[in-house]
Amino acid sequence: MMEVRTIGLVISFGLMLLPLLIFKYMKLPLIKATGVAFLRMVVQLAVIGLILSYIFRWDHPAITIGWLAFMVAAATYTVLERLELPWTFLLPVVLFPLLLASGSMLAIFAVLVVKPDTAVGYPLVNPRLLIPVFGMILGNSMNATAQALERLASDLKANWRRYYSDITMGARPREAAAPFIRNAMRASQMPRIMNMASVGIISLPGMMAGLIVQGADPTQAIKYQMMVMAGIFVAVTLAVGGTLHLYVGKIFDNWYLPVPTLRRKKGLRP
Amino acid sequence: MLYEIRLNKLQYEDKLLLRNVSLDIEAGEKVLIVGETGCGKTSLLHTLNLMNPGYDGCIKFHGEPIKAHPPDTLRARVIEVMQEPVLGDGSVRQAIEYPLRFHVHRGKSFCNDRIRELLAALRLPDGILDKPVDTLSGGEKQRVALVRAMLLEPEALLLDEPSSALDQSVSAQVADYLLCCWDGAIIGISHDPTWQRKFTHTFTFADKRLLDEKKLQSIPEVTQ
Numbered sequence: 440m441m442e443v444r445t446i447g448l449v450i451s452f453g454l455m456l457l458p459l460l461i462f463k464y465m466k467l468p469l470i471k472a473t474g475v476a477f478l479r480m481v482v483q484l485a486v487i488g489l490i491l492s493y494i495f496r497w498d499h500p501a502i503t504i505g506w507l508a509f510m511v512a513a514a515t516y517t518v519l520e521r522l523e524l525p526w527t528f529l530l531p532v533v534l535f536p537l538l539l540a541s542g543s544m545l546a547i548f549a550v551l552v553v554k555p556d557t558a559v560g561y562p563l564v565n566p567r568l569l570i571p572v573f574g575m576i577l578g579n580s581m582n583a584t585a586q587a588l589e590r591l592a593s594d595l596k597a598n599w600r601r602y603y604s605d606i607t608m609g610a611r612p613r614e615a616a617a618p619f620i621r622n623a624m625r626a627s628q629m630p631r632i633m634n635m636a637s638v639g640i641i642s643l644p645g646m647m648a649g650l651i652v653q654g655a656d657p658t659q660a661i662k663y664q665m666m667v668m669a670g671i672f673v674a675v676t677l678a679v680g681g682t683l684h685l686y687v688g689k690i691f692d693n694w695y696l697p698v699p700t701l702r703r704k705k706g707l708r709p
Numbered sequence: 710m711l712y713e714i715r716l717n718k719l720q721y722e723d724k725l726l727l728r729n730v731s732l733d734i735e736a737g738e739k740v741l742i743v744g745e746t747g748c749g750k751t752s753l754l755h756t757l758n759l760m761n762p763g764y765d766g767c768i769k770f771h772g773e774p775i776k777a778h779p780p781d782t783l784r785a786r787v788i789e790v791m792q793e794p795v796l797g798d799g800s801v802r803q804a805i806e807y808p809l810r811f812h813v814h815r816g817k818s819f820c821n822d823r824i825r826e827l828l829a830a831l832r833l834p835d836g837i838l839d840k841p842v843d844t845l846s847g848g849e850k851q852r853v854a855l856v857r858a859m860l861l862e863p864e865a866l867l868l869d870e871p872s873s874a875l876d877q878s879v880s881a882q883v884a885d886y887l888l889c890c891w892d893g894a895i896i897g898i899s900h901d902p903t904w905q906r907k908f909t910h911t912f913t914f915a916d917k918r919l920l921d922e923k924k925l926q927s928i929p930e931v932t933q
Contacts, residue, residue, distance in 0.1 A: 611812060
């Protein structure tokens, strides 16, 4: 196994001075932000590395599943933070689809695709498999969910008169919001579809790159990658679809008008 | 009775607009609401299709409180035509047929003869059906929206300044058709004297209350 030595790490950190010097030369006020981001990256990865090494060492199903649950909570929090609505309002809208979509995809992975060979004693809840795969599925679902909700909210605000016009002719909220729901789904899926079409030619996805660097056979690595990309796409679609469905059900009252929270926050008025 | 309106208070958001309003509207009646800008005419209109929840009192539609009607059913029977209507970005025909996709209008279809009849009544040429909506003038859009609303055969139309973008002669003809020939009720706001003369029932609001109610005994005559 190719190892990263401490001296190598120090040298690569030292190389970070180069972009900082360029920013300084350009009088670009990005030095502080870069420094903070770099520090956060180092600290976060160090902590995660430590935690993961313990989780892998203990290899206890309860601890592994507990960590997966923590990942869902963190993903939900990240989405809620990005949107401007009260979190009590959005929590169920974001949490349940994320949990169900990525959780069920992970379960299918663990049980069906990887086929743990119980005869040899290979455990179903294997943190070395579940945590990185879940991270990829959840991370993508999280970004797509936030993107879709932002898009739906901004489309609805920009096209408020169109929504209004439709409901005054008898449309139900889901009928009047249908074009915006479609746009939100499209906006969140387009980057992933493009990515799927171009993968492998220029960039090797992180998981595959990692496996290859670690000495895995590329034909084995691509199988993992294909499986993960399919899983990600399914999970993202389910999570976004579920979130949009719940969101539209929650933002309109019995008269199909925006609920007070939305009227205040987004300025949608009849 | 189409509407029985008994309001203690009418509000828009937190602003009090009208007090102690009592009015009745019969089926097929042509009702004009008059008052200064900001006196609550539009808000009153919007309580009738459940678009303004800010009121205290009771509004009955066919003897049942409007809140007991599902909003989609009520709004299919009482259609609002906006002053600057939204017609989408396709052709006029697409814009006209658009509401047919709503659940509440399932089973309805528009026959070409009826479409042509209504277009002609509002002085629009047949050929307009194939034109893209964004090439229409403001007055044409207003009339296309009126045609679309009438094709859905509602019991009443809610009109907020329906003639604001029409020129004088067309405006008079549109008013004649809507107020003297069309069967359904019309509850409208208009500052146009040509229109105002043709309504059969006028409610005037001032100082946050109903000031005056005037009812014509006979239907006004068609001018042309």
